[in-house]
Amino acid sequence: MDKDILIKVCTGTGGVASGSKEVLETFKGTISSAGIAASFSERCSAQRVGCRGFCAQDVLVDVIINGEKTTYKHVKPDMVGKIFTEHILNGTPVAEWIVDKDYHTFHQKQTKVVLSHCGEIDPEDIHAYRAVDGYKAAKMALTSMSSQEIVNIVKNSNLRGRGGAGFPTGLKWELGLRIASDIKYVICNGDEGDPGAFMDRSVMEGDPHAVIEGMIICAKATESHHGYIYVRAEYPLAVKRLQMAIEQCYEAGFLGKNTFGSGFDFDLKIFQGAGAFVCGEATALMRSIEGKRGMPTPKLWRSAEKGLWDRPTVLNNVETFANIPRIILRGADWFMRLGTERSGGTKVISLSGKVKNTGLIEVPLGVTLREIVYEIGGGIEGGKSFKALQTGGPSGGCIPEELLDTEVDYESLALAGSIMGSGGMVVLDETSCMVNTAKFFLEFTQSESCGKCTPCRIGTKRMLEILERITTGRGKEGDLELLEELGHYIRATSLCGLGMTAPNPVLSTLRYFRDEYEQHIRNKKCPAAVCRDLITYSILEAVCTGCGACKRVCPADAIRGVRKKPHRINTELCVKCGTCFDACKFKAITKV
Amino acid sequence: MVTLKIDGQKVTVRKLSTILDAVRKLDIPIPTLCHHPELSPFGGCRLCLVEINGSPKPVASCTTFARNGMDVTTTSPRLEKLRKTTLELILSDHPKDCMVCERAGDCKLQELAYFYGIRENRFGGEQRVYEKKDNNPFIARDMEKCILCGQCVRICDEIQGVGAIDFAYRGLRTKICPPFENDLNCEFCGQCVAVCPTGALTGKMWDQKGRQNFKEVDTVCPYCGCGCNITLHIWRNEVRRVSSKEETLNEGWLCAKGRFGYGFIHSPDRLKKPLIRTAPKDISAFPIHQTNPPLPPFTKGGRGGIHPSSFSLHPLSSFKEVSWDEAFDYIANRLKQIKENYGPDAIGGLSSARCTSEENYLFQKFFRAVIGTNNIDHCARY
Structure with missing residues (x-):
C-alpha cells in the first residue's frame, strides 16, 4: 500500500553514530502512539535508508508529504515530537531545523549513479530494491543475454576498476570468460582500508542489493558459479546488511541453483577480512580467503587465469559491481557519455x-x-x-x-x-604542514606493510625515520635527496601496489612543497606551525592583559607573571602542548 | 620452448620457465636471497631485478615468465644501484656481528655485502631487537638476523609438509615464528636451517664448533633405507656437522636423524667389535627374576650400550669382546644347535632396510633355504 507521508532516516554508519536508530524508533513510536488517528498512522511510514553523503549534518531526516520533500539536519530524538506535530500533523515545516543552502549546493554538482539508491530506499528490504527496477538487469542478463553480449556492453561502457588501478572492467571479464575451467570465481573486494575512505562501506550499507546484482551479472558474463564478497570485519553493519540481502536473494531464487529460472547456478558467500590493509590487494585478498596469511604473491599469472585456489577469478571493487546493473539497464552509451573519453561513468x-x-x-x-x-x-x-x-x-x-x-x-x-x-x-x-601530512600517510603504509619485500618493509621505515628527523629539527642537508632516491627506489622495486605507491605522499609533497621541507631543515621552522619540536610559543606583551588564564592552565608551570602585567613563557620549561594558546582570549599568544 | 635474449646472448628454455631460470642456464651471475629452485617463487628480496627492453620498470626475474623475443639486461648502472640500495637497507636492520656469527664465511648476505663493497651504509635507524629464548633442542633461532626471505617457511610447508612456522606481524616487525611465538616444537628436520641464507637459523649442536677449514667427507646416511647422501664436516678427526648437497639423489633434503643424529659416531658407548654374552655355567643355581620373555637389553636414550640399571637378564651374565671370526663361529654353532634341538621354526630373522636389496635377498634366502624357516622380516617388510 502506498503511503503518502514518508519519513526517511539515514542509517548509515555515520547516521547510526549520531543516533539515528533512536530517532527512527521515536518516529515509529510516535506514529503508532495513541492520540494519532488510526487512519493517519496508516498513511504514514518511517523507514531506514542508507547514507546520503552529507555526514557532517547527520542525523538527516527526509519528510516527504505528497511527494514534497523537506530535509531536517542534526535531528535528535527529542526533536521528533515537534517535527511530528508541527510539520506532519499541521503541515508547517519546522523552519529552524531545515537544512540550509549548503545542503543543496553540496548535492547540485553531483551525479548520482552508484549512490542513487543510497538515502532513498530501505537497504534491508529486497522489495524496496525491486521497486526501483532492482534485479531487472540481472534477470535480463540471465534469461535473454549471452555472456559475450554482457561483456561487450561492459566493454563499451568504458567502465574501469573503481578500486584504484583503473583496469578496464570489460577487458577483465572477457579474459575471465575466455579461460575455460570447471570452477571459476567472482570476488567482490570490499576490503576498504584507506584512512578516511568510506565509499564502499556506504554502498554496501546503503544499497547491498546493487552489489549482489552486479556480481550475479558478472557471474553470468564470466560463467562462474561461485562468488565471495570480501568485507572487512570492521564493517559490521555492511556485513549484516549484505548477509540479509544474500538470504533474501536465496529466498527469492536470485541466488543458488537455477537463478531466475534460467538454469544458471550461482552461490555467493561473505568472507570477513581480519583487518590487514594489504588484503585490499587482489592476490593478498585471495590468499586470505584461502586461509593463508594475507600477503601479496607475485603475479606470474593473471587472476583471470589463476586466482583463488589457482582457478580463474574475476575480482572487482564494490563500486564497480554497483555500477553494472545500471549499465545493463540504461546502456553502455549512457554510461560512457557520463565520463571522459577514456573512462566512463x-x-x-x-x-x-x-x-x-x-x-x-x-x-x-x-x-x-x-x-x-x-x-x-x-x-x-x-x-x-x-x-x-x-x-x-x-x-x-x-x-x-x-x-x-x-x-x-x-x-x-x-x-x-x-x-x-x-x-x-x-x-x-594553510594550517597543515605538508611534511607532517606526508609523515602521517607514510606512518600508515609502513606499519601496514606485509613485510615480504625489502623496499617496502625496510625502505618505508627508513623514509619515515628521515621524515621524523626533519619534523623534529634534526634534519640535515642531503636528507631530501636521500628521501627522493629512496622514494623512487621503492616505487621501482616493490612487489605489490602497496609498496609501489607508498612513497607517493612524500614524493608529491617534495615536488610541490619542497620549500616547506627546506624550511624545516635549514631554518628549523615549521611554516604551518604544526611540528611541535619546531615551534615556540611566546606572549605578545602589548596584547597581554595579564589575566593569568594561560598561567592557570599551563601543565608545565612554564608561564610566569604578575597579575595585570604581561606574562612570559619560559621556553626551557615549555612542553609545547598548546593549552595556553587555546586558553588565551586576547590572541596574545603566538606560535612560530 | 621459449627463446629470448639475455645480455645479448640467445637462450632457449622450457615454456613456463622464469627469466631467472634462463639467466642461470647461461650461468650469468645474478644475486638472489629468497630464491630456491625447488620452492615456489617468492619475489621478496628484490635483488634479482632485470630490465626488459620496452618495459618501463625493472622486474623481478624470479617471478616473471620468460617469453619469446624478450630482450633482457641483467646488469646496468641503474640495476646495480637498486641492488646496492636493497642490500644497504637489509644491512641497516641486521646485526653487525659477523665476527662471531656461526654463518660467517658461508653467509649469502655477507658475501653480497662483500661483492657490493658496502663499507658505509647510508641508512641507519631502528633495528629489530628480540629476546633469544627458543628452548628447542636442535635449532638456534636468532630472528634479528632474519632477512624474511621466507625460504624456511616455504620448505617447511612445501617440501616437509609440516607448516611449523609462518610470517607474523607487519611492517618492520614482521617475524617468522611458530604459532603464538611458542618455542619451536616440530619434527626438527632442520630443512629450514639448511636453506637459511644467513645466521638466523643454525644448529645448536654445531654452535662454536668451527666454521671453515672443515674436511668434507661425502658418505651415505646410516639410518634408514633411503640412503640419503650426506657430507660430514670434519675437524680434527671429529664430525662437527652434517649437511647434504643439492646435487645428490636426495636433493640436499635430510631428516632430523640424518642431520642432527650424528652424536653416536664419537660416543664412548659405541660398539666397535662383536660382543658375546657369557653367563655362569649352572643357570639354575641362580634364580632369574622377572624374565619371561626377557626384556631387551638395550636402554633408551641412544647410549646404545648395556646399562646395569636396566639389565634384566641374569645378574651375573656379562659381555666378552671377540673377533669377527669368533663371533661368526659362535653364531653358526648356536644356530645349528637350536635347529637340531628345537627345529628351524625356533629361529627367526630380522633384517634391515639399510642393507642393499642384494643383501636382503641373500638374508631371506639363507633363512628359507639354509635354516628352513619362513620367520623372516625387516622394517620395510619383505
Whole structure:
C-alpha cells in the first residue's frame, strides 16, 4: 500500500553514530502512539535508508508529504515530537531545523549513479530494491543475454576498476570468460582500508542489493558459479546488511541453483577480512580467503587465469559491481557519455579535511578538482586559504592550488603525481604542514606493510625515520635527496601496489612543497606551525592583559607573571602542548 | 620452448620457465636471497631485478615468465644501484656481528655485502631487537638476523609438509615464528636451517664448533633405507656437522636423524667389535627374576650400550669382546644347535632396510633355504 507521508532516516554508519536508530524508533513510536488517528498512522511510514553523503549534518531526516520533500539536519530524538506535530500533523515545516543552502549546493554538482539508491530506499528490504527496477538487469542478463553480449556492453561502457588501478572492467571479464575451467570465481573486494575512505562501506550499507546484482551479472558474463564478497570485519553493519540481502536473494531464487529460472547456478558467500590493509590487494585478498596469511604473491599469472585456489577469478571493487546493473539497464552509451573519453561513468569520493561540506559525493569523471573543493565542498572552512588536496589515500599524493583544474580521472591524476585510488580526498589548508601530512600517510603504509619485500618493509621505515628527523629539527642537508632516491627506489622495486605507491605522499609533497621541507631543515621552522619540536610559543606583551588564564592552565608551570602585567613563557620549561594558546582570549599568544 | 635474449646472448628454455631460470642456464651471475629452485617463487628480496627492453620498470626475474623475443639486461648502472640500495637497507636492520656469527664465511648476505663493497651504509635507524629464548633442542633461532626471505617457511610447508612456522606481524616487525611465538616444537628436520641464507637459523649442536677449514667427507646416511647422501664436516678427526648437497639423489633434503643424529659416531658407548654374552655355567643355581620373555637389553636414550640399571637378564651374565671370526663361529654353532634341538621354526630373522636389496635377498634366502624357516622380516617388510 502506498503511503503518502514518508519519513526517511539515514542509517548509515555515520547516521547510526549520531543516533539515528533512536530517532527512527521515536518516529515509529510516535506514529503508532495513541492520540494519532488510526487512519493517519496508516498513511504514514518511517523507514531506514542508507547514507546520503552529507555526514557532517547527520542525523538527516527526509519528510516527504505528497511527494514534497523537506530535509531536517542534526535531528535528535527529542526533536521528533515537534517535527511530528508541527510539520506532519499541521503541515508547517519546522523552519529552524531545515537544512540550509549548503545542503543543496553540496548535492547540485553531483551525479548520482552508484549512490542513487543510497538515502532513498530501505537497504534491508529486497522489495524496496525491486521497486526501483532492482534485479531487472540481472534477470535480463540471465534469461535473454549471452555472456559475450554482457561483456561487450561492459566493454563499451568504458567502465574501469573503481578500486584504484583503473583496469578496464570489460577487458577483465572477457579474459575471465575466455579461460575455460570447471570452477571459476567472482570476488567482490570490499576490503576498504584507506584512512578516511568510506565509499564502499556506504554502498554496501546503503544499497547491498546493487552489489549482489552486479556480481550475479558478472557471474553470468564470466560463467562462474561461485562468488565471495570480501568485507572487512570492521564493517559490521555492511556485513549484516549484505548477509540479509544474500538470504533474501536465496529466498527469492536470485541466488543458488537455477537463478531466475534460467538454469544458471550461482552461490555467493561473505568472507570477513581480519583487518590487514594489504588484503585490499587482489592476490593478498585471495590468499586470505584461502586461509593463508594475507600477503601479496607475485603475479606470474593473471587472476583471470589463476586466482583463488589457482582457478580463474574475476575480482572487482564494490563500486564497480554497483555500477553494472545500471549499465545493463540504461546502456553502455549512457554510461560512457557520463565520463571522459577514456573512462566512463562517475566516481564516488569521500571528501574530508578542511572544507565546509564534508561527506560522501559522487561526480562524473572529468569534473575538475576545483569544482569538488569549492562548489561541492563549499570552499575552505573558516576563511583560511587552500594549500593542497590529498587524493587517493595513503597511496596518493598532494595536489597544489595551481593544479586544481586537473580533471578527475585516472590518467590526469597520475600525471599530477597522485592517483585516483579508491577515491578519498582530503583538503588541506594553510594550517597543515605538508611534511607532517606526508609523515602521517607514510606512518600508515609502513606499519601496514606485509613485510615480504625489502623496499617496502625496510625502505618505508627508513623514509619515515628521515621524515621524523626533519619534523623534529634534526634534519640535515642531503636528507631530501636521500628521501627522493629512496622514494623512487621503492616505487621501482616493490612487489605489490602497496609498496609501489607508498612513497607517493612524500614524493608529491617534495615536488610541490619542497620549500616547506627546506624550511624545516635549514631554518628549523615549521611554516604551518604544526611540528611541535619546531615551534615556540611566546606572549605578545602589548596584547597581554595579564589575566593569568594561560598561567592557570599551563601543565608545565612554564608561564610566569604578575597579575595585570604581561606574562612570559619560559621556553626551557615549555612542553609545547598548546593549552595556553587555546586558553588565551586576547590572541596574545603566538606560535612560530 | 621459449627463446629470448639475455645480455645479448640467445637462450632457449622450457615454456613456463622464469627469466631467472634462463639467466642461470647461461650461468650469468645474478644475486638472489629468497630464491630456491625447488620452492615456489617468492619475489621478496628484490635483488634479482632485470630490465626488459620496452618495459618501463625493472622486474623481478624470479617471478616473471620468460617469453619469446624478450630482450633482457641483467646488469646496468641503474640495476646495480637498486641492488646496492636493497642490500644497504637489509644491512641497516641486521646485526653487525659477523665476527662471531656461526654463518660467517658461508653467509649469502655477507658475501653480497662483500661483492657490493658496502663499507658505509647510508641508512641507519631502528633495528629489530628480540629476546633469544627458543628452548628447542636442535635449532638456534636468532630472528634479528632474519632477512624474511621466507625460504624456511616455504620448505617447511612445501617440501616437509609440516607448516611449523609462518610470517607474523607487519611492517618492520614482521617475524617468522611458530604459532603464538611458542618455542619451536616440530619434527626438527632442520630443512629450514639448511636453506637459511644467513645466521638466523643454525644448529645448536654445531654452535662454536668451527666454521671453515672443515674436511668434507661425502658418505651415505646410516639410518634408514633411503640412503640419503650426506657430507660430514670434519675437524680434527671429529664430525662437527652434517649437511647434504643439492646435487645428490636426495636433493640436499635430510631428516632430523640424518642431520642432527650424528652424536653416536664419537660416543664412548659405541660398539666397535662383536660382543658375546657369557653367563655362569649352572643357570639354575641362580634364580632369574622377572624374565619371561626377557626384556631387551638395550636402554633408551641412544647410549646404545648395556646399562646395569636396566639389565634384566641374569645378574651375573656379562659381555666378552671377540673377533669377527669368533663371533661368526659362535653364531653358526648356536644356530645349528637350536635347529637340531628345537627345529628351524625356533629361529627367526630380522633384517634391515639399510642393507642393499642384494643383501636382503641373500638374508631371506639363507633363512628359507639354509635354516628352513619362513620367520623372516625387516622394517620395510619383505
